[in-house]
Amino acid sequence: MHNKNILISGAGIAGPALAYWLNRYGFTTTVVERARALREGGQAVDFRGEAHLTVLRRMGILEEVHAMRTAMGDQVVVNAEGRKVASLPSGFMSGDVEIHRGDLSRIIHDRTKDGTEYVFGDWITSITESADGVHVTFAHGEPRDFDLVLGADGLHSGVRALVFGDESRFLHELGYYVAGISVPNHLDLDRTGLIYNEPNRGVLLASDRDRSVASAAFFFASPRLSYDRHDVDQQKKLVSDAFAHVGWETRRLLSHLPDATDFYFDSIAQIRMDRFTKGRVALVGDAGYGATLGGLGTGLAIVSAHVFAGELALANGDHRVAFPRYVEAITDYARGCQKVAGNAGPFLAPATRAKIWQRNQTYRMLSSRPLAGFFNKLSTKAANGITLRNYPG
Ligand SMILES: Cc1cc2nc3c(=O)[nH]c(=O)nc-3n(C[C@H](O)[C@H](O)[C@H](O)COP(=O)(O)OP(=O)(O)OC[C@H]3O[C@@H](n4cnc5c(N)ncnc54)[C@H](O)[C@@H]3O)c2cc1C
Incomplete structure (x- = not known):
């Protein structure tokens, strides 16, 4: 197996999901998270359709997600006096299964914490690539060498800024x-x-x-x-x-x-990039094609982490083979999800x-x-x- 030693930036949803799959395929994973502890905040996030559910099933967490589901009923539009004006059926907002973002993050973190080194309260400050690896420096920890670096650090990704350029070029x-x-x-x-x-x-x-x-x-x-x-x-x-x-x-x-x-x-906001891999670095989830609210972002992160790790495993760890396949599999899918998100604000x-x-x-x-x-x-x-x-x- 090539490229065994992988650094992931970000312990939101995509990061722990990547760690889950990569551990399962025999890679060694380290996750560095800027926050001092797992960030448990956020609204409920939903999964809808067979692709999302299939990946949760393959991860073995669908039952746990169901057990923690919000089971929300209809939502009601009210006037200033609190009287009902209209209502919205639950499926529209809550999909097939809805869970608090923090609960989901905790479920995946718990599945990976024994097999992954989690470093909280730190972040990457430089990434220098050579022919056979990547040299990484951190704000607090000692410099270290890895084979690959994955940016799963969300809409305001630090890895993206270091390797691909300033956020203003990609964030819409x-x-x-x-x-x-x-x-x-x-x-x-x-x-x-x-x-x-x-x-x-x-x-x-x-x-x-x-x-x-x-x-x-x-x-x-x-x-x-x-x-x-x-x-x-x-x-x-x-x-x-x-x-x-x-x-x-x-x-x-x-x-x-x-x-x-x-x-x-x-x-x-949305992240729009032509390519979200470069050399030994790849972006996964919001970091590479974030859609925020209404853009199926959490489902997209879960599916993309599965596809990324699956392609790397199929390529026996060779990023030169796996990265183009990952980009090909995800680009149109992510654009489709982003299109849905465009209407969330006005709605x-x-x-x-x-x-x-x-x-x-x-x-x-x-x-x-x-x-x-x-x-x-x-x-x-x-x-x-x-x-x-x-x-x-
Ligand atoms: C606390 C929180 C609450 C959220 N609430 C909502 C919500 O209410 N509604 C909604 O639509 N979306 C919300 N989101 C975004 C949503 O979680 C994502 O769109 C989606 O789940 C995709 O996940 P992701 O793992 O790609 O990104 P995220 O879930 O955003 O995770 C990124 C992680 O990377 C960490 N990070 C950021 N910069 C660095 C860095 N330089 N180095 C190391 N780590 C870094 C962040 O602290 C975070 O833990 C929230 C995100 C967070 C972090």
Whole structure:
């Protein structure tokens, strides 16, 4: 076997999934994660269609994912007084199986922690490639040599910046931002979500398995914001300013922002690259073709990690054979998923009262069974847009 010793940057979803498959094929894996511990925040993420479910099954985690599923019911659009305006059937938002992102990350991490060296609180500062390997330096740890380096470090990938160029060349912002925190379930929601809108703003409050907590998500349209991605207080302030005059329960939800420990904030953006491998370095998941919200990003990360590791195993570790096959298998699939994501912002935070009304009419149509089935099929089509090879077991 060539290239046995592999460094993965990022312990989100794609990173641990890569570690899982690579360990299974006999590679040695090290994962370096910038955060001090596994980042457990984030909203619920869903899997839909046979490709996603097949990979979860092949990983042996489908049952566990099912056991931890949110089992969300319908979501309800409310007006400022909290009265129902329209509702959205669960399958539309929640796919075939929906799970909290943090629970998923924990499940895959637990499956890999004995066979993988996880290094938290550190990150790569340079990558120098030679004919027979890669020399890597870290912000804190000693320099080390590896055979391959994989960037699974998300939308703002450090590996991408070091090897492929500045983020601004690849990151396309779609004009919306998303934030999320956990809050007390003060409305006693039971496996349901409430959605409230004002022009260019959307607030989603949902509670599922654990009725003592709810997750609050804030979506807003905005010209490009400039902020420090590592300054959480600054980001919290951006969110509270953006929602300062929004009605319904918003003020109460915002009051939990200062103490929130699982705050998530990002732009709704996509990574578009012609090639996401170079020499001995490859990008997997959001780092290479991120679609954020509504872009089936978690399913894409899971499927791509499987395809990447499978191709490397089939090529007996030879990256010169495996990388082009990985790129060929994933490029069109990822583009299809990204296309679906383009509409997420306007759907969650319509620009005007008329557009909110129109969106609610669409929700009403989706509540009729035949139409819901039709639209579900459309969204599942992109998720299924890949034929998975029978990689070694
Ligand atoms: C805390 C969190 C919450 C999220 N919540 C949502 C959500 O609510 N809705 C949504 O649509 N998507 C959310 N996402 C994004 C979603 O998880 C991804 O789109 C998808 O699951 C693909 O996963 P990924 O592993 O490619 O990227 P990610 O899940 O983003 O994982 C990337 C990992 O790399 C780490 N990292 C970043 N830079 C470096 C570096 N330089 N060196 C080492 N490690 C680095 C990050 O800390 C993170 O753990 C969230 C991501 C995170 C990290």
